[in-house]
Amino acid sequence: MNRYVEQFNALGQKDRLQIFRLLVRAGPQGNCVEEIKRRVRMPGSTLSHHLDALTRCGLLTAHRSGRFIYYAIDWARTAKLIRFMTEDCCADLHATLGAAPARSLSANHRT
Amino acid sequence: MNRYVEQFNALGQKDRLQIFRLLVRAGPQGNCVEEIKRRVRMPGSTLSHHLDALTRCGLLTAHRSGRFIYYAIDWARTAKLIRFMTEDCCADLHATLGAAPARSLSANHRT
DNA sequence: ACGACAATTCTAGGAAAATCGAAATATCAA
């Protein structure tokens, strides 16, 4: 579960979520840092740290190709995170996704 | 999208994720703070801050009943977050959820 | 080997978050 904490934490930051979504749209090849930088506009060192955070927690993969390093979504891990949310974490919700049942929370204390 | 950032961020902390999962299992009634505290074991003031964070970002609802304040999952909002992950954010994955397709990222540079 | 380019690591300052004891607020019961 600690892995999930780190992943949620990685996505819980404006710039990093933006980067993540960008790479989702980039497809399996991903994008090199230069390309990402062109789109999100931030200093290289800052971007590098964000990419590192996303990679360390398993959301992205990185591989070098010549002078470029390509970052791409790690689909296996990402799928696991989603599964965690829908099945493990939100077991109850799983059945009612989208329905959002009305709660009835009036008179019930246990004393 | 900022709402989602806050929500991911809220879940990106060990204790808060634990609280969240606890409340998922607690069902629509939720639990009062005392009950939660008995299970997660942390000082009241710390717990209170975590509950506040989870509530402010829309993941929980709170309502008073006598001396107790019950916290429960906000299913509508939680469902929205999951939908964001599966549909909006991970559009590509949406089709292949659970399959975790093998990536082929070996020899493909664009230079 | 050298110069240019891609990206990371180093370093350090500032901002934000986590923590928790103590004091405050709210509700109930007698």
Place this chain on the structure above:
DNA sequence: TTGATATTTCGATTTTCCTAGAATTGTCGT
């Protein structure tokens, strides 16, 4: 109204995160 219980707010400390310039590493072309 007093005392007990439930929870939050206040205040202060510590830790963790974000940011970004400068220095560094790795790779290519010539």
